[in-house]
Amino acid sequence: MLPRTEGMIDMWPDDNSNSAAIFARARQVLPGGVSRLLTWVDPFPIYAKRGIGAYIEDVDGVLRLDLLNNFASLIHGHAHPAIVEAVAEVIGNGSCFAFPTEREIQLAELLRDRVASVDKVRFCNSGTEAVMLALKAARARTGRHRIAKIEGAYHGMYDHAEVSLDSTPENWGNVPKSIPHTRGTPPAVLDDTLVLPLNQTEEAVRLVRDSADNLAAILIDPVPSAIGMIEMSAEFLQAVQKAAREVGALIVTDEVIALRLGYHGAQARYGIEPDLTTFAKIIGGGYPIGAVCGTEAAMAVFSHDHGPPLNPSSGTFTGNPVSMAAGLAAMEALTPEIYQQLERAGEQARTGLRNAFDRAGRPGQVTGVGSMFQIHFHDRPMTDYRSAYLTTAEKAMAKVVHRGMLDRGFILSPRCSGFLSTVMTSAEITDLAAAFAMTLEVAQEAH
Ligand SMILES: Cc1ncc(COP(=O)(O)O)c(C=O)c1O
Structure with missing residues (x-):
């Protein structure tokens, strides 16, 4: 345990601090002075x-x-020493290639061995990408275009996943409306996103059934951190899964954060049986990563075994050995x-x-x-x-x-x-x- 700085209280950097000076430079080249809104705090990070x-x-x-x-x-x-060592071992030999490496198989095997619904894994570089790929995979598998998500839930920056992320009492409507998160969101994105109220079982099931013909997937996170970190009720989870099966939509579980809730995934903890699951964050051991995983049937859309894939997915840094090695070390230590x-x-x-x-x-x-x-x-x-x-x-x-x-x-x-x-x-x-x-x-x- 390291001592925090002695005599803390009012340790906010003042206008003469190094942070203030760096921020003044940052404002010249980065919009608002930051590369991601998350790091900004008033008056400067x-x-x-x-x-x-x-x-x-x-x-x-x-x-x-x-x-x-x-x-x-x-x-x-x-x-963490085990992660530093794993990264040091690979990084001197090149950080990425247009050849695959064995490490991506090792990390995929670990995820498959731990999480029951995972037969196959496709890596990418962030949680946003993983959610986007999962939703595209569900569309490719079902031949449908609409996705359902929970009002207020955060799933990254993919258009459909962002809908009604921050709707307000002024615009959210009685039955949840599809509210754009960013200006200029295409109206088609709003039409193609069904917004469900968390833990309002009857209402959510009704909305799913009303969308029976065109619903490709229902996206859920059992403990949505943007909704106060409250849990999805068991009743809601069971009913939504049942409704999805009834209408022929896939269940996509977003475990980008929730994988930290259990060795076998949050899905084991909450009794979810998803077709597709997204992971990111901890599976990269501190390096950029994402993964969409799922059952053999759902993941078949990515495969070219029988001709061009229904969903061709790619990415320059996907499966890079540095993220794979770091992720493997991090997950093995868990x-x-x-x-x-x-x-x-x-x-x-x-x-x-x-x-x-x-x-x-x-x-x-x-x-x-x-x-x-x-x-x-x-x-x-x-x-x-x-x-x-x-x-x-x-x-x-x-x-x-x-x-x-x-x-x-x-x-x-x-x-x-x-x-x-x-x-x-x-x-x-x-x-x-x-x-x-x-x-x-x-x-x-x-x-
Ligand atoms: C539940 C959930 N899904 C997806 C994402 C997006 O992940 P990333 O920031 O790696 O794009 C996040 C990010 O916080 C998240 O909390």
Whole structure:
């Protein structure tokens, strides 16, 4: 365990900091000064110098405990020795070729051996790509064009997957409408995307049945992190799967984050039997990766065994040996025992954070399962996107707490969620809860 920077509190880089100077340059060449919106925080991002295990040292020399882990992708923290060694072994021999390497087979075999619905694997380079490929595969397999997704769920940047990601009370309608996420989204994309309300079983089944003739796939994530990290109910999951089979649509399970919930995948944990599954993040060990996987029948669309594939897929860096080697090392280190350790760490974090709310005597709750948690500054029951939708005051509170935690040396996501890593100790998780209690106290005075 590394000591976080001593005397933390108000360690936000000021206008004379290295982060401020770098950001001034960044603004000249990057729109808004960043390469991805996720890294921006008001008034400028803290720039990283290096990652060491569970910590990030910033360019001003401040060390913080990293609970965000590059948005859930670093399950072993930063520069894990086994991953560094695996990458070092391959990288001196070339980083990519227009020849396949044996490593892609090894990682595919590991995924097939662990996850019951996986017969075949097709790699790509990100979760966005994996979801796009899975939806295209479902279309190719069924000869249909429409896809269904859950209102408010995040699945990356593919057009159809983005629909109704951030619809609002002003535009979401009574029955969920297809609302564009980006300006200029083609109307056809909206027409071809059916939006289902999370955990509203009857309504969702009715909508699926109404779309019986043209529905290719239903895209689900059992713990959608953009919807407050609440779980899909067992009833909803079973009913939606049954409705999909009834109308001849495929089930696509997005485990880009959820694979961290179980050695055999989140699908084993929640009783899902998907045709196709997407993985990314942790299966790359910190390097870019994505994968669409599934049953022999569903994955046959990618194969050229019997003539041109129904869905030809390609990609310059797909299956590159560096990501494959890193991913294999990361996944091999994730044994069933380590999954249990992560489960206990998550429970400790959620309990500690809940206790902080209790002691502060203010409304709040902590959701999440396994190694994931999300802090909410209200106590209304959450079952779907609409009940989890933040008020202006709740958004403001999340901003204050996110910033307060950074000041105290703890990195959470801007929506105050976290994804634990295997290199985090119980003492560090105790520190997290203590820092949250102090942050809450100060935030309360400010509000
Ligand atoms: C559930 C889910 N699906 C897909 C994606 C997209 O993955 P990527 O950022 O690798 O494109 C994300 C990213 O956070 C995700 O959380």
